[in-house]
Amino acid sequence: MPQPPEPARRATAAEVARLAGVSPAVVSYVLNEGPRPVAPATAERVREAVRQLDYRPNRAARALRVGSTGMVGLVLPSVTNPFFAAFSEAFQAAAHDEGLAVITASSDAVPDREQELVESLPRHGIDGVVVATVMHLTGRPPAVAPGVPTVVVNAPFPVPGVHALGPDTRQGAELAVEHLLTVHGHRSVAMVSGEVAAERPVARELGWQQALAAAGAEPGPVVRVPFERSGGQDAAAELLALPNRPTAVFATSDAQAFGLLHGLWSAGVRVPEDVAVVGFDGTDDGAYAVPPLTSARQPVAAMAEAALDALRQPAGESHRLFALDLVVRTSCGCPGA
Amino acid sequence: MPQPPEPARRATAAEVARLAGVSPAVVSYVLNEGPRPVAPATAERVREAVRQLDYRPNRAARALRVGSTGMVGLVLPSVTNPFFAAFSEAFQAAAHDEGLAVITASSDAVPDREQELVESLPRHGIDGVVVATVMHLTGRPPAVAPGVPTVVVNAPFPVPGVHALGPDTRQGAELAVEHLLTVHGHRSVAMVSGEVAAERPVARELGWQQALAAAGAEPGPVVRVPFERSGGQDAAAELLALPNRPTAVFATSDAQAFGLLHGLWSAGVRVPEDVAVVGFDGTDDGAYAVPPLTSARQPVAAMAEAALDALRQPAGESHRLFALDLVVRTSCGCPGA
DNA sequence: GTGAAAGCGCTAACAT
DNA sequence: ATGTTAGCGCTTTCAC
Numbered sequence: 001m002p003q004p005p006e007p008a009r010r011a012t013a014a015e016v017a018r019l020a021g022v023s024p025a026v027v028s029y030v031l032n033e034g035p036r037p038v039a040p041a042t043a044e045r046v047r048e049a050v051r052q053l054d055y056r057p058n059r060a061a062r063a064l065r066v067g068s069t070g071m072v073g074l075v076l077p078s079v080t081n082p083f084f085a086a087f088s089e090a091f092q093a094a095a096h097d098e099g100l101a102v103i104t105a106s107s108d109a110v111p112d113r114e115q116e117l118v119e120s121l122p123r124h125g126i127d128g129v130v131v132a133t134v135m136h137l138t139g140r141p142p143a144v145a146p147g148v149p150t151v152v153v154n155a156p157f158p159v160p161g162v163h164a165l166g167p168d169t170r171q172g173a174e175l176a177v178e179h180l181l182t183v184h185g186h187r188s189v190a191m192v193s194g195e196v197a198a199e200r201p202v203a204r205e206l207g208w209q210q211a212l213a214a215a216g217a218e219p220g221p222v223v224r225v226p227f228e229r230s231g232g233q234d235a236a237a238e239l240l241a242l243p244n245r246p247t248a249v250f251a252t253s254d255a256q257a258f259g260l261l262h263g264l265w266s267a268g269v270r271v272p273e274d275v276a277v278v279g280f281d282g283t284d285d286g287a288y289a290v291p292p293l294t295s296a297r298q299p300v301a302a303m304a305e306a307a308l309d310a311l312r313q314p315a316g317e318s319h320r321l322f323a324l325d326l327v328v329r330t331s332c333g334c335p336g337a
Numbered sequence: 338m339p340q341p342p343e344p345a346r347r348a349t350a351a352e353v354a355r356l357a358g359v360s361p362a363v364v365s366y367v368l369n370e371g372p373r374p375v376a377p378a379t380a381e382r383v384r385e386a387v388r389q390l391d392y393r394p395n396r397a398a399r400a401l402r403v404g405s406t407g408m409v410g411l412v413l414p415s416v417t418n419p420f421f422a423a424f425s426e427a428f429q430a431a432a433h434d435e436g437l438a439v440i441t442a443s444s445d446a447v448p449d450r451e452q453e454l455v456e457s458l459p460r461h462g463i464d465g466v467v468v469a470t471v472m473h474l475t476g477r478p479p480a481v482a483p484g485v486p487t488v489v490v491n492a493p494f495p496v497p498g499v500h501a502l503g504p505d506t507r508q509g510a511e512l513a514v515e516h517l518l519t520v521h522g523h524r525s526v527a528m529v530s531g532e533v534a535a536e537r538p539v540a541r542e543l544g545w546q547q548a549l550a551a552a553g554a555e556p557g558p559v560v561r562v563p564f565e566r567s568g569g570q571d572a573a574a575e576l577l578a579l580p581n582r583p584t585a586v587f588a589t590s591d592a593q594a595f596g597l598l599h600g601l602w603s604a605g606v607r608v609p610e611d612v613a614v615v616g617f618d619g620t621d622d623g624a625y626a627v628p629p630l631t632s633a634r635q636p637v638a639a640m641a642e643a644a645l646d647a648l649r650q651p652a653g654e655s656h657r658l659f660a661l662d663l664v665v666r667t668s669c670g671c672p673g674a
Numbered sequence: 675g676t677g678a679a680a681g682c683g684c685t686a687a688c689a690t
Numbered sequence: 691a692t693g694t695t696a697g698c699g700c701t702t703t704c705a706c
Contacts, residue, residue, distance in 0.1 A: 010484060012699060023677045028701055039675060059462040060406060061699035063397035064682050071461060079422050088416055092443055101461045103408070104441040106429055124408060124438045125396040147347060229625045262625045288566045288599045290627040349683060360693045365685055372686070376691060398683035401698050
């Protein structure tokens with residue numbers, strides 16, 4: 001009768017060794033499959049002892065000895081933003097596949113808090129940290145923790161001294177706006193963009209301007225609001241107050257697009273009949289928007305894996321851009337399924 | 338000129354001690370403010386050395402010695418669900434205030450994966466784990482890791498052997514349904530509920546039935562779908578296919594309510610004119626729904642703090658229910674702001 | 675193929 | 691008030 005063997009105290013490797021009649025070294029060899037070979041019979045005895053004592057290696061001890069913890073940090077602006085929620089999910093899945101645990105923390109999109117977290121997470125003896133930056137708010141990159149591999153994601157441009165990656169905002173914006181122009185024949189496309197440090201080039205706007213130029217259309221108005229639903233809602237008010245309203249608007253994030261949709265709706269403006277909208281991110285949430293949101297989709301899974309990869313790269317500077325594809329739903333004016 | 342002093346290798350306490358001209362013990366005393374007093378002047382010398390070497394204590398070593406890591410685990414079904422995203426945010430904030438780091442993992446609402454995570458997180462030398470359970474799917478509670486303080490949240494009923502807490506679903510449902518009955522005069526209220534293990538009492542349904550009974554109305558139809566947007570969308574189809582449609586529906590989560598709203602909208606059914614809806618969770622996302630969602634709100638911050646608290650409690654069994662309040666928006670039929 | 679032993683960096687008795 | 695020192699549990703070199 002398998003009596004639940006409950007030593008409140010965890011068993012140690014030494015105890016396993018004693019029970020199996022071997023030395024602690026052998027226990028280690030068996031559990032880590034190396035670095036020395038062990039006779040099959042001995043190995044089996046060890047495994048049996050492990051089972052009997054419900055032995056789990058003490059990670060702290062292992063980390064102390066080996067110098068690596070099997071944990072990575074993830075700093076996000078907010079998990080309440082559907083894009084970051086999706087990224088978090090994808091990153092955790094990727095990490096889990098490699099046996100890594102993820103320590104998550106939210107910066108609330110405030111640069112100082114982002115900085116604080118990037119500094120404090122490594123105290124927990126982390127193997128690396130990936131930060132979804134909001135640095136564009138300050139123009140100053142997050143000062144990375146010395147000695148801790150750091151990669152910056154959601155970075156549309158290179159970050160000095162670290163591996164960085166992000167969406168190809170130029171291509172994505174162009175994709176979105178071109179759709180509005182080409183298939184729906186809009187001529188006046190507004191843009192609701194995020195707050196951006198003054199001195200930085202704003203790639204998302206470049207893509208938008210290029211698509212407009214290619215179609216021979218004039219750039220429409222641009223309104224800058226935070227990367228949140230509430231920002232999008234404010235943008236709707238601003239846009240509607242304009243002397244001549246745009247007939248379409250491109251939002252630089254799905255969160256903003258959702259707020260925009262809401263603001264338009266409460267003002268009695270119909271989407272897409274009165275104004276078309278397309279977003280940027282391509283989150284699944286968009287499928288449930290009213291109306292369903294057409295949006296340029298970021299390859300979240302690929303980006304998550306790339307981030308994990310970059311963590312292992314020797315320190316250095318790099319920047320990798322990811323192409324987006326358009327998920328067409330109905331907010332742009334396309335017919336529903 | 339402050340030359341960035343870059344020893345790629347982290348300084349150790351011993352090095353700090355040497356630089357400050359004291360023993361390692363004193364360094365420890367200063368950093369941990371105890372357990373022995375240190376002369377102010379000495380303490381200052383130590384702090385200066387810490388600064389100079391950019392010393393950060395090695396958490397793994399500390400954990401090994403002290404037996405506690407300052408990390409807690411958080412297992413959620415999905416951070417893509419707005420309620421869990423909000424809970425995660427609140428929990429991280431609470432943990433951060435106490436200097437704790439949070440290791441997060443998503444179970445995707447599959448019980449086996451939940452189980453796996455509850456077992457694997459403690460390997461990382463965690464001080465405790467809180468799991469937002471989906472056990473109602475199986476009726477079987479998550480087998481908690483032996484020796485690791487565990488608390489279950491989102492648990493509407495007690496869980497054998499552990500501290501648990503959750504929303505007072507009876508009260509919350511009653512609140513929501515009573516509003517529909519009393520202020521809006523509905524007589525036929527449907528419910529879209531979650532999938533539930535057959536043998537469990539379903540408190541959310543009790544509250545609903547009680548409110549209905551108090552108003553002298555008949556219970557309407559109930560449809561069971563997963564706790565996700567997609568579930569809510571399916572529910573809409575089911576409800577609309579019914580011979581006599583309810584005039585109002587209560588959804589047991591905001592995620593379901595969002596899907597429901599979407600499904601109703603695509604079928605051309607107006608909310609609240611044709612059918613009123615109220616949700617359960619009271620997430621901020623509801624404010625941006627079309628139309629804005631009236632919903633029973635869970636006290637997320639209080640629950641997060643209580644969960645952290647319960648982690649420190651001596652092992653045992655308890656169950657704490659949290660009351661909800663109604664956030665009234667317009668999906669119920671109330672006028673907009 | 676297996677064992678003995680050193681030591682990762684820190685804390686907390688226990689000495690002084 | 692400060693210093694000495696013994697481990698926490700694990701991995702791994704080195705000897706056998």
